[in-house]
Amino acid sequence: MTALAGPPSPLNDRLQPGVRLRVVQMADAEALAALCEANRDHLRPWEPERDDAYFTVEGQRDNLHALVEAYAVGEMWPGVILVDGDIAGRITLNNVLRGPLQSCFVGYWVARAHTGRGVATEALRQVLDVAFTDLGLHRVEAFTRVDNHASQRVLERNGFTAVGTARRHIHVDGRWHDERLFERLAPWDDGIALAPPFSNPSG
Ligand SMILES: CC(C)(COP(=O)(O)OP(=O)(O)OC[C@H]1O[C@@H](n2cnc3c(N)ncnc32)[C@H](O)[C@@H]1OP(=O)(O)O)[C@@H](O)C(=O)NCCC(=O)NCCS
Secondary structure, eight states: OOOOOSSOOGGGGGOOTTEEEEEOOGGGHHHHHHHHHHTHHHHTTTSOOOOGGGGSHHHHHHHHHHHHHHHHTTSOEEEEEEETTEEEEEEEEEEEEOTTTOEEEEEEEEOGGGTTSSHHHHHHHHHHHIIIIISOOSEEEEEEETTOHHHHHHHHHTTOEEEEEEEEEEEETTEEEEEEEEEEEOTTOOSSOSSOTTOOOOO
16 A cells, blocks of 8 residues: 655554554455444444344355455445454445546444444544545545544544535434534645546546
């Protein structure tokens, strides 16, 4: 992964050296099924409603198959968050749009046992490097439920700013919820360039 040019990250005070990201693999199905099942209650308020099959190895294989295909055509960067080599969560750049937008959305979760230690903050920092450097994107957006203060902290610590509130934006945990939209522009944005000077985005 290419390092972004510019001043040192303001997050250096809490770097998590054990946190690494990589693209999902079909071989992750067993570990992800176990992690999703163990974190079902932890994720239910924030994640889309899932049927029981999602929490099985076969269900995770189906999901991973779709993610790997979307990655292959450049629509998505589906990652796992590793802590000391073990899968501790997921982070995804999705809805990659090219042409005049050059944008995507980011979504993430961290297993309950790993929360509160800066894992999501560091994972988001690393995936922004993928978005702005490797993929050459210009803008990353994120929606969070208005009451998801931990997620909003993770975004703010990574330089995201709030755009506004989308009313009844997502149906999770049995009802519609308002969500806040956050945005972060690429560090290379100068108001003019379509792509970063140091890469050659595809598409
Ligand atoms: C949100 C989530 C990703 C955070 O993961 P994490 O690894 O614990 O995050 P970090 O430790 O990097 O940072 C959490 C921040 O939120 C803060 N925080 C935690 N709980 C909070 C709360 N209830 N209210 C306000 N802030 C809170 C922490 O203090 C920390 O901020 P700080 O760095 O200023 O101290 C994790 O809790 C999770 O997966 N939740 C369920 C799924 C989810 O919400 N995904 C995001 C959907 S948009």
